[in-house]
Amino acid sequence: MTAAVREPDAFSVRKSNEMAGTWNLAGVIDEGADLSFLERLSGPTRLNMHGVRRINSYGVRAWIEAVRKVPVDVAFELIECPPSVVDQINMVAGFTGRGRVTSFFAPMICDKCGCEKEELFLTEDYRSQRRLPDVKCPRCAAVMQVDDLEEQYLLFAREP
């Protein structure tokens, strides 16, 4: 396998220029991902997970270890978690460390016309309303459903 082939999937993390304290994560978290930035965080931090495509089993272990090393005085949030990250949060104890998941994407499907899309939700909205806000299908305006076992997908959001 050449470096050029790996490139699009390679893990990267970039400090956002637009939002102070925000880091944008992207690519695949695997044995090659350098997660050492986590132990150097300072001040309130948001980790934008939207670009994370996949996390393999080595990556999960590396992530849990790295997230434990976030300095104790750093308050951090995981934002815009895509389904690949939400699945790990639900399955793996300690995945978020002391971090809070404040927003996440859910895969939505329209039962009427089959249209699919990912929608961004705030964890707080789900907690306060005990349900997801309605999402209208962009094609036929019917209310869309979570394209997964909803109870299971939202497990993390029900825990305080």
Ligand SMILES: [Zn+2]
């Ligand atoms: Zn529809």
